[in-house]
Amino acid sequence: MDEIKTAGKGAVFTPPEKDEASESVGGRRLAKFFEQVNDAFEANVAEHKKALFSIIPDGATVVELGIGAGSNLRYMPNRVTVIGIEPNLYSWPTCQKKAEELGVQLTLRQGFAENIPVQTASADVVLFTHVLCSVKEQKEALCEAARVLKPNGLLLFFEHVLAPSGYYFTRAVQYMMNPFQYYFCGNCSSIQETGTNIRDIANKTELFDSVSVERFSPKFGCFVDRLGFTSPHVSGSARRTATPHE
Numbered sequence: 235m236d237e238i239k240t241a242g243k244g245a246v247f248t249p250p251e252k253d254e255a256s257e258s259v260g261g262r263r264l265a266k267f268f269e270q271v272n273d274a275f276e277a278n279v280a281e282h283k284k285a286l287f288s289i290i291p292d293g294a295t296v297v298e299l300g301i302g303a304g305s306n307l308r309y310m311p312n313r314v315t316v317i318g319i320e321p322n323l324y325s326w327p328t329c330q331k332k333a334e335e336l337g338v339q340l341t342l343r344q345g346f347a348e349n350i351p352v353q354t355a356s357a358d359v360v361l362f363t364h365v366l367c368s369v370k371e372q373k374e375a376l377c378e379a380a381r382v383l384k385p386n387g388l389l390l391f392f393e394h395v396l397a398p399s400g401y402y403f404t405r406a407v408q409y410m411m412n413p414f415q416y417y418f419c420g421n422c423s424s425i426q427e428t429g430t431n432i433r434d435i436a437n438k439t440e441l442f443d444s445v446s447v448e449r450f451s452p453k454f455g456c457f458v459d460r461l462g463f464t465s466p467h468v469s470g471s472a473r474r475t476a477t478p479h480e
């Protein structure tokens with residue numbers, strides 16, 4: 235698995251011609267697509283994300299899963315160190331350039347949320363934005379996040395989810411679109427119940443407490459707004475309990 239460190243101007247990472255892990259999440263095609271839609275989306279959610287990220291302590295070690303093109307780097311507080319876990323190597327050059335422009339200390343590692351290549355109890359913050367939608371076994375990824383977090387560390391999330399019960403039309407569109415979304419968008423699902431899963435983990439294990447989940451519906455600033463199936467979102471935080479790590 236690859237790793238690069240970025241802290242100031244350096245040679246830009248060159249992805250290999252072929253890479254199996256990258257292909258499994260959409261390869262070059264999706265890396266380019268996310269890059270193209272990111273800025274329009276970020277303009278719509280900047281205030282929301284700024285508020286969410288404002289609880290990241292200065293100087294924190296932040297592990298960001300599925301960091302993609304690095305669209306969250308702009309919201310990081312001072313002096314953080316970011317470890318970006320990204321399976322798609324074709325997103326790395328853009329992410330690396332963004333970190334350099336913003337002066338953020340970044341290490342990129344190839345890996346998946348279900349098996350995070352980061353040491354136990356080493357992170358102050360674990361961050362997921364639009365990633366848990368692509369994780370089939372969310373509970374596995376959340377337990378991994380708990381393993382990586384220090385006691386009292388913060389889990390932050392910002393994810394699109396299944397619409398609340400009662401929103402029959404949106405739910406019907408979400409179920410209908412789901413196979414296409416899965417196929418064309420790197421295993422992304424429009425029917426995940428991420429907020430509920432995070433609460434469940436906290437209730438059934440002693441891994442997290444102080445769970446806060448907010449529902450909201452941002453615009454993407456592109457064609458998907460017309461269908462609305464990716465509009466229902468949750469964002470929030472949970473705190474890693476101080477129980478010992480295994």
Ligand SMILES: C[S@@+](CC[C@H](N)C(=O)[O-])C[C@H]1O[C@@H](n2cnc3c(N)ncnc32)[C@H](O)[C@@H]1O
Pocket residue numbers: 259268272299300301302303304305306319320321322325345346347348362363364365368369420
């Ligand atoms: C929609 S993009 C979001 C990128 C970034 N988090 C953002 O908010 O702009 C989803 C990213 O998650 C990555 N990804 C997909 N499945 C993953 C998994 N199982 N573990 C970690 N990352 C994954 C994809 O390669 C992609 O870069």
